[in-house]
Amino acid sequence: MKTTAKLISGSFISWITGLRHTEPLDISSIKILKDKIEKHFFNDINHAIFNEEHVDLQHLYIDGSKFEANANKYTWVWKKATEKFRYKLYEKITAEIEEINAEIAWSGVQITINSEYVPDYLNEIVEQLVHLWELDTSTFVYGSGKRKSKEQRHYEHLTTFCQKLQEYIQKN
Numbered sequence: 310m311k312t313t314a315k316l317i318s319g320s321f322i323s324w325i326t327g328l329r330h331t332e333p334l335d336i337s338s339i340k341i342l343k344d345k346i347e348k349h350f351f352n353d354i355n356h357a358i359f360n361e362e363h364v365d366l367q368h369l370y371i372d373g374s375k376f377e378a379n380a381n382k383y384t385w386v387w388k389k390a391t392e393k394f395r396y397k398l399y400e401k402i403t404a405e406i407e408e409i410n411a412e413i414a415w416s417g418v419q420i421t422i423n424s425e426y427v428p429d430y431l432n433e434i435v436e437q438l439v440h441l442w443e444l445d446t447s448t449f450v451y452g453s454g455k456r457k458s459k460e461q462r463h464y465e466h467l468t469t470f471c472q473k474l475q476e477y478i479q480k481n
Contacts, residue, residue: 395477398470398473398474399426401470402426402467402470403422403423403424405466405470406420406422406434408463409438410422412459412463413438413441416441418437418441420434420437426474427474427478428471428474428475431470431471432471434467435464435467435468438460438463438464438467439464444460444464449461449464449465
């Protein structure tokens with residue numbers, strides 16, 4: 310027994326399918342016809358939006374907000390958060406430099422404290438400290454049960470801060 314659905318017939322189907330005479334359609338034909346209708350409808354709507362309204366394809370507009378196709382992920386969504394974390398990082402760097410200044414006061418060397426820092430400045434500080442403390446990075450200790458020296462701890466903190474600053478600069 311073949312199930313025939315006499316659901317769709319008439320002039321509308323004739324117009325969509327391009328046929329002059331329509332016969333009762335079975336369920337598989339209705340599914341094919343539905344896909345064809347949706348495709349035509351979607352294409353017509355897109356044509357009207359893109360050509361008649363002059364909307365470009367490089368941006369997505371939702372509720373009046375503009376989203377760029379190749380936008381940097383930190384430009385608008387995370388901008389406030391990254392700026393907040395960057396300023397907190399500046400405070401951590403300042404505290405680290407103050408601690409280092411207290412430890413190297415015996416040498417007469419003083420690291421300048423700023424309100425903002427750049428990675429190149431931190432790299433320069435690290436190089437100067439390696440030279441001043443005569444550090445050999447290959448002798449650094451890692452793992453549980455081993456204590457890091459103050460110099461190694463400062464070295465690792467400053468290099469980590471430098472990497473974070475580079476990330477923030479790159480993403481903004």
